[in-house]
Amino acid sequence: MARLLAAIEFEFGWVVQQGTAVDWIGLARWVEDGRFVTSAGVAAGIDMTLAVIARLEGIATAERIATRMEYEWHRDAAWDPFAKIHGL
Numbered sequence: 001m002a003r004l005l006a007a008i009e010f011e012f013g014w015v016v017q018q019g020t021a022v023d024w025i026g027l028a029r030w031v032e033d034g035r036f037v038t039s040a041g042v043a044a045g046i047d048m049t050l051a052v053i054a055r056l057e058g059i060a061t062a063e064r065i066a067t068r069m070e071y072e073w074h075r076d077a078a079w080d081p082f083a084k085i086h087g088l
Helices: 009-016 042-057 059-069 081-085
Strands: 003-006 022-025 030-033 036-039
Touching (some): 042 059
Parallel strands (some): 003 022
8 A cells, every 4th residue: 555645846756756655745735644644845844743733632732832933834734835836
């Protein structure tokens, strides 16, 4: 069974050539596949981490952390404005 994974957009073409046992998702900030969660970059990784915290500890905890970080949390894993820029 292929795992679902996200990859940083500007290297996506190279990344997908590295493994056939992976179903690479091009249009995603992060991807959850069972116990595995991967992001498409650094800022997307922050969003992904907050989503995991929300799932494990509750939305209030994730929101509190985002506020303390002074970070605008993008909660939609499918929202990826950089995919279009990089031709995905």
